Amino acid sequence: MGTPVVQKDELPGVVRATSSLLMIAGSVGMAAMMLHICIDVFSRFLFGAHIVGTLEYVTYFYMVVVVFLPLGRVQEERGHVFVEVISQLFTQRANVWIDRFAQCFTFVYTAFIGYWGWQETMRSFTRNEVVTILQSDLPLWPTRLLVPVGLAAMCVVILAQLAQSFRSGRLPPRETVTH
Amino acid sequence: MTPLMIGFSGIAVLFVLLALRVPIAVALGAVSLIGIGLIRGVDAVYGAARSMPYAFVAKWELSAIPMFLLMGSIAYYSGLTASLFKTMRLWFAWLPGGLAVATNFGCAGFAAASGSSMATAASMGRLTLPEMERYGYNPGLATGVVAAAGTLGSLIPPSIMLIVFGMMTETSIGKLFIGGILPGILTAVVYTIMIVARCSWNPELAPALKERVTWSERLWALADTWQLPVLILIVVVSLYTGLATTTEAAAVGAFAALVMAAMSRNLTFDVMQKSVVDALKSTATILFISFGAIFFSRFLTFCGLPQYMAGLAETMAYSPLLLLLFVGMIYLILGMFLDPLGLLLLTVPIFLPFFQAVGYDKVWMGIMVVKFIEIGLITPPVGLNAFVVKGIVGDKISLGTIFKGLTWFIGAEVVVVVLLTLFPDIVMVLPNRM
Amino acid sequence: AKTLTYGTYLGARHSTNVDSVLPWMKAVEEATGGSLTFELAADGTLVSGRDSLQGIRDGLIDMSTIVDFYTPNDLKTSTILTELAMLGTDAAVMTAAINEMQVLNCEGCVKEAEDNNLKILAVYASSPYHLICNKPFETLESFKGARIRATGAWAIFSQAIGATPVNITSGEQYEALQRGQVDCTLINIPALTNYSLFEVAKYVINLPIGTFHGAHVYNANTSVWEGLTDEERKAFIDNIPQAMANLTEGAIKTDAEAVEKSKAAGVVFADPDPALVEALEQFKKDELKRAKELAESRGLKNVDELFAKFQELIAKWDDKMKEIGDDWDAYAQALQTEIYSKVD
Ligand code: NA
Ligand code: NA
Numbered sequence: 001m002g003t004p005v006v007q008k009d010e011l012p013g014v015v016r017a018t019s020s021l022l023m024i025a026g027s028v029g030m031a032a033m034m035l036h037i038c039i040d041v042f043s044r045f046l047f048g049a050h051i052v053g054t055l056e057y058v059t060y061f062y063m064v065v066v067v068f069l070p071l072g073r074v075q076e077e078r079g080h081v082f083v084e085v086i087s088q089l090f091t092q093r094a095n096v097w098i099d100r101f102a103q104c105f106t107f108v109y110t111a112f113i114g115y116w117g118w119q120e121t122m123r124s125f126t127r128n129e130v131v132t133i134l135q136s137d138l139p140l141w142p143t144r145l146l147v148p149v150g151l152a153a154m155c156v157v158i159l160a161q162l163a164q165s166f167r168s169g170r171l172p173p174r175e176t177v178t179h
Numbered sequence: 180m181t182p183l184m185i186g187f188s189g190i191a192v193l194f195v196l197l198a199l200r201v202p203i204a205v206a207l208g209a210v211s212l213i214g215i216g217l218i219r220g221v222d223a224v225y226g227a228a229r230s231m232p233y234a235f236v237a238k239w240e241l242s243a244i245p246m247f248l249l250m251g252s253i254a255y256y257s258g259l260t261a262s263l264f265k266t267m268r269l270w271f272a273w274l275p276g277g278l279a280v281a282t283n284f285g286c287a288g289f290a291a292a293s294g295s296s297m298a299t300a301a302s303m304g305r306l307t308l309p310e311m312e313r314y315g316y317n318p319g320l321a322t323g324v325v326a327a328a329g330t331l332g333s334l335i336p337p338s339i340m341l342i343v344f345g346m347m348t349e350t351s352i353g354k355l356f357i358g359g360i361l362p363g364i365l366t367a368v369v370y371t372i373m374i375v376a377r378c379s380w381n382p383e384l385a386p387a388l389k390e391r392v393t394w395s396e397r398l399w400a401l402a403d404t405w406q407l408p409v410l411i412l413i414v415v416v417s418l419y420t421g422l423a424t425t426t427e428a429a430a431v432g433a434f435a436a437l438v439m440a441a442m443s444r445n446l447t448f449d450v451m452q453k454s455v456v457d458a459l460k461s462t463a464t465i466l467f468i469s470f471g472a473i474f475f476s477r478f479l480t481f482c483g484l485p486q487y488m489a490g491l492a493e494t495m496a497y498s499p500l501l502l503l504l505f506v507g508m509i510y511l512i513l514g515m516f517l518d519p520l521g522l523l524l525l526t527v528p529i530f531l532p533f534f535q536a537v538g539y540d541k542v543w544m545g546i547m548v549v550k551f552i553e554i555g556l557i558t559p560p561v562g563l564n565a566f567v568v569k570g571i572v573g574d575k576i577s578l579g580t581i582f583k584g585l586t587w588f589i590g591a592e593v594v595v596v597v598l599l600t601l602f603p604d605i606v607m608v609l610p611n612r613m
Numbered sequence: 614a615k616t617l618t619y620g621t622y623l624g625a626r627h628s629t630n631v632d633s634v635l636p637w638m639k640a641v642e643e644a645t646g647g648s649l650t651f652e653l654a655a656d657g658t659l660v661s662g663r664d665s666l667q668g669i670r671d672g673l674i675d676m677s678t679i680v681d682f683y684t685p686n687d688l689k690t691s692t693i694l695t696e697l698a699m700l701g702t703d704a705a706v707m708t709a710a711i712n713e714m715q716v717l718n719c720e721g722c723v724k725e726a727e728d729n730n731l732k733i734l735a736v737y738a739s740s741p742y743h744l745i746c747n748k749p750f751e752t753l754e755s756f757k758g759a760r761i762r763a764t765g766a767w768a769i770f771s772q773a774i775g776a777t778p779v780n781i782t783s784g785e786q787y788e789a790l791q792r793g794q795v796d797c798t799l800i801n802i803p804a805l806t807n808y809s810l811f812e813v814a815k816y817v818i819n820l821p822i823g824t825f826h827g828a829h830v831y832n833a834n835t836s837v838w839e840g841l842t843d844e845e846r847k848a849f850i851d852n853i854p855q856a857m858a859n860l861t862e863g864a865i866k867t868d869a870e871a872v873e874k875s876k877a878a879g880v881v882f883a884d885p886d887p888a889l890v891e892a893l894e895q896f897k898k899d900e901l902k903r904a905k906e907l908a909e910s911r912g913l914k915n916v917d918e919l920f921a922k923f924q925e926l927i928a929k930w931d932d933k934m935k936e937i938g939d940d941w942d943a944y945a946q947a948l949q950t951e952i953y954s955k956v957d
């Protein structure tokens with residue numbers, strides 16, 4: 001269907017390893033999030049006690065993990081939703097160039113958001129941004145760091161895909177990913 | 180250029196970028212950042228953009244999104260979807276267009292475990308499309324029913340769209356969920372009537388299945404799908420006994436799905452891994468789009484577009500029906516081009532004051548808005564559920580055929596919207612009893 | 614004409630904006646003969662709650678509603694004063710006291726704000742928090758093991774009376790009270806109507822338990838402030854007493870309306886168990902110790918002095934409010950003579 005693009009098994013091993021690593025971290029985060037909330041719920045119900053800080057951990061930590069860490073893998077599979085309606089109007093060759101343009105465009109956007117995320121991390125670090133849970137201050141910079149990390153992984157994948165696209169000139173069909 | 184002109188130019192550029200295969204998330208975000216820069220200067224871009232992705236994601240209520248997605252993907256990979264479709268098939272196959280009807284009710288059932296329309300269409304489509312193809316079903320009908328009934332995923336609770344709507348408007352998510360039940364069922368019923376009528380009129384659309392099914396087979400199959408009702412029951416009970424809040428119930432539901440998969444011995448490491456990975460990828464994709472959409476709504480705010488729209492709507496604000504018609508038209512037009520969550524984030528802040536001014540209940544408004552947006556999932560050229568189905572069938576069926584098949588379902592949707600407008604109680608009767 | 618942008622996470626229809634900020638903007642526009650105009654960017658279109666201070670610091674916005682507890686390490690002293698929530702029992706007293714404190718008597722507050730390019734002009738105190746419960750808690754003992762939705766100092770207080778503090782977002786408290794995930798919520802009275810809590814929580818204990826006095830409503834980016842003419846600055850400051858009186862009057866009126874509406878819906882406002890009152894008084898004393906520890910852990914010095922001054926000002930305004938009563942013009946006048954006539 002549609003325009004052929006670079007598939008994930010054509011990318012350099014180190015790029016794939018990076019996104020796999022982040023994916024594993026994300027998976028652990030997802031599972032931990034579920035368990036953390038469930039343990040909180042059940043202990044509140046059964047013992048009237050609960051895990052202090054669940055709301056803060058879920059908000060500032062788990063949510064950021066499950067949203068940003070998978071971005072590299074999603075890009076590997078070209079899973080970001082795009083519209084492929086009018087590609088039929090163009091030749092295969094034109095479509096390959098259009099796709100390269102779209103990839104460059106995506107790279108620039110992602111790089112900007114990622115770079116800002118990095119600046120925010122530095123700001124959070126130097127200004128010692130915290131969230132207060134009862135009596136203790138929890139620093140937020142480590143979770144802010146997940147934003148540039150996830151977006152950087154996505155950028156690296158795009159670069160690898162572009163390099164592969166120019167090297168091979170011809171590109172296999174895209175894998176369908178849905179959500 | 181006036182800000183308003185920059186706004187309209189921005190929308191035009193957005194469409195060009197979308198046509199050039201730029202991901203929706205990126206096109207929305209990039210156009211907005213450039214637009215904000217043109218209107219307010221580079222500092223404003225920096226200020227509006229740099230912290231927002233983190234600030235938007237770091238929200239407790241949004242945690243229900245990954246958790247409900249996880250619940251749905253566990254249900255799919257542990258075989259719940261398959262047994263559901265098998266049962267629906269045994270029960271409905273005798274009807275004209277029986278497999279399509281079974282697919283329709285299968286989607287409605289799976290919607291109770293899944294928070295997303297696209298996940299519902301994808302999960303059911305992977306099972307039912309090969310089956311319908313094997314029996315020589317009309318391609319338009321087969322793909323249409325999957326794409327259209329998939330939209331029930333956002334109407335029948337749990338629903339990511341309703342969670343986000345509730346969060347944006349400070350409406351009880353619990354009430355919104357309950358409010359979606361009857362409209363969801365109504366939609367499934369109207370679809371069924373349409374399918375049966377069409378297939379009786381033209382039996383070539385759906386060749387009859389030549390197989391005999393005994394009642395005992397049916398009942399056994401029904402007993403075999405115990406997991407779904409039990410899963411729904413666990414979530415509902417956890418809410419009503421005060422065990423969990425609506426947000427927490429998502430995590431409880433995911434955990435319950437896991438336990439049930441283990442009990443029916445379908446829980447392998449592979450299943451677990453696939454479920455988590457699927458849920459993660461969907462979470463990231465959905466929320467990546469949502470930053471773009473939020474940038475876009477900020478951009479439009481700077482352009483003065485909401486005020487402009489408000490000016491148009493104000494002339495109708497005195498007639499609830501006219502307002503609804505206007506809003507419906509806007510959604511129909513925007514729904515052709517935008518993705519559902521983006522559309523929601525974009526439009527609700529604009530329309531909320533008008534709905535409140537004419538005295539519509541926020542729960543009713545939420546259901547109507549989600550209904551309108553879901554119709555956008557099946558309209559060309561950007562119809563995400565049609566894309567999902569296209570992804571499953573590959574080169575065998577063209578996108579044109581799918582959209583053509585969907586016109587019948589869009590017709591059915593018009594009937595549903597009219598019914599919900601004439602009888603708002605269909606939405607409100609259950610939430611009002613809470 | 615110069616246009617200043619006021620960015621806020623609050624909605625355009627929020628009472629803070631309707632009762633105070635928008636009328637203040639109009640008054641300043643008139644007083645300056647239009648040389649200053651304002652634009653309200655509400656609903657978080659420019660800044661979220663967490664990013665408000667940063668927005669000022671970067672000059673993205675010129676003014677903002679800033680909640681100090683999001684940035685306890687930037688506005689250290691202000692946040693520590695907010696931590697002393699339990700000292701408050703009345704919105705009018707606390708609004709006056711916190712303003713006299715932060716604007717005139719707190720070098721640390723001013724200095725830390727300036728480090729963030731922020732010129733502090735006025736801070737707002739909420740009406741007092743109350744225990745809003747779904748069953749009657751007639752005795753202090755009955756709170757043992759109860760679940761109370763509370764944050765900050767209120768969570769610590771909940772622990773002190775033997776209850777478990779539960780952190781649930783404000784949007785979820787209705788369902789939590791309805792279904793018994795929590796037994797009480799600690800929040801101010803208007804929540805009864807704003808969040809429809811009166812439908813599910815039929816018992817309110819008539820005991821004010823602290824105020825939230827950490828929301829900076831009037832302020833300016835320092836370089837914007839320095840760029841204003843003397844007349845413009847005067848117009849800014851002269852209109853603040855009335856704006857704060859409007860805000861406080863609005864808050865107290867909203868409180869009264871919520872009480873009336875809730876009573877009509879059958880909500881019981883019960884007097885507290887004397888033991889609970891006693892426990893609160895004891896807790897207030899311990900709070901000074903706790904807040905001091907927290908302050909020192911964040912590197913603040915001369916905390917005793919700071920707290921003593923704040924308590925002195927609260928006592929001062931407590932007395933003043935006995936004369937003023939609900940004469941809001943007199944209140945605005947008092948703010949003017951005691952505080953804003955001394956600001957430059
Ligand atoms: Na659903
Ligand atoms: Na569409």
